[in-house]
Amino acid sequence: MRTSIFIFIFVFSILAIFYFLFSHSDLSSETFIASIDSSSGEFLETTLSSTEPVKEPVKHLPYIKVYTPDPPQLRTYVEITTGCTTVVDATCVKVFATTSTNSAVRAKLRVGSVFFVDQTVTAPDGTIWYSVFFDESLRFSDRLTLPWFIQSSAGEIFSDIGELDANASTTPSTKRLLVDRGDQMLYAYDGDTLFMETPVSTGLLLTPTPRGTFTVFMKTPTRYMQGPIPGISDQYYDLPGVPWNLYFTKQGAVIHGAYWHNSFGKTWSHGCVNLPPDIAKKIYLWADIGMTVTIRD
Structure with a gap:
């Protein structure tokens, strides 16, 4: 009799333990969805049958990241300051496939180009x-073809927010740019005060820089520009690290530095406004999002 009672208690205990484990584990049949706690930015777990989130971060969603830096974090860039200038030759900075000069050469970089440094x-x-x-x-x-590695001696490191668009502008700007296609000059003003005047290269006859009044809606310290551009130009070009870009049309007209030529003062581009890289840098650092750009003859 005692043996039977002992066996009954033992079996009942085992069944109770299994019931508890399966009814309170992640192996249950309930479906879960992920939500975000607006105050902490953490992922929370909620059953479809309940509107109350479990106040614990979900541990099994490591592939989802919430990244909303405020204020925007600075990024690291390198400006090439040594080697060849407008003409690619043996003195150009070499890009290698690894951190060894014995590895494959990926590209050759010219003075004035700018690149985002990942690490x-x-x-x-x-x-x-x-x-x-x-x-x-x-x-x-x-x-x-990545990866790209360049030696630290090739250039100077600097910090910048990176791509900045019109949403970041909160106050009207008194600054403005005037580009004269006739005399190939750019004039930068703050109010009525002249900040700078400099020769430029605007678009060629078949790819003219658009006339009119525009607004700088985006700026970025570097851009990889490539051609041909369907409907605009059939010319091949491949220009990584184009520096100091001020975008003023959605079609891609940009005021930027040009490290690949030294013909400022006459037309040259596919519609952009080319500047010597050092001059473009000064204007970029001075310029505001939302400032006016006027292109005239």
């Missing part, structure tokens, strides 16, 4: 390298 790497021999990354859509992505 700084110390090679086994103690040399410092910059890993360059392109976080933008490319018209011809097959032309780019």
Whole structure:
């Protein structure tokens, strides 16, 4: 009799334990959805049958990230300051496939170009390298083979917010740019005070810089520009690290530095306004989002 009672209690205990485990574990049949706690930014778990979130961060969603820096975080860039200038030759800064000068050469860079630095790497021999990354859509992505590594001696590091658009502008700007296609000059004003005047290169006859009054709606320290551009130009070009960009039309007209020529004062471009890189940098740092750009003859 005692043996039967003992067996009954033992079996009942085992069944009770299993019931507790399966009814309170993630193996239950309830369906879960993820939501975000607006105050903490953490992921919360909620059953479809309940509107009350479980006040614990979900541990099994590591692939989802919430990233809303406020204020915007500065990014690291490198401006190429050594090597070749307008003409690609043996003195150009070489881009390597690894942190070794014995690895494959990916590209050759010219003075004035600017690149986003993904990370700084110390090679086994103690040399410092910059890993360059392109976080933008490319018209011809097959032309780019990553990774890119350049030696730290190739340029100067600086910090910038990166791509900044019109949503970041909160106050009207008194600054304005006037580009005269007739005399190939740019005039920068703050109110009625002249900040700078400099020769430029606007668009060629078949790819003219548009006339009119526009607004700078985006600025970014670097852009990878490629051609041909369907409906605009059938010319091939591949220009990584175009520096100091001020966008003033949605069709892609930009005021920017041009490291690949030195013909400022006459037409040259596919519709953009070209400046010497050092001059473009000064204007970029001075310019405001929302400022007026007037293009005239």
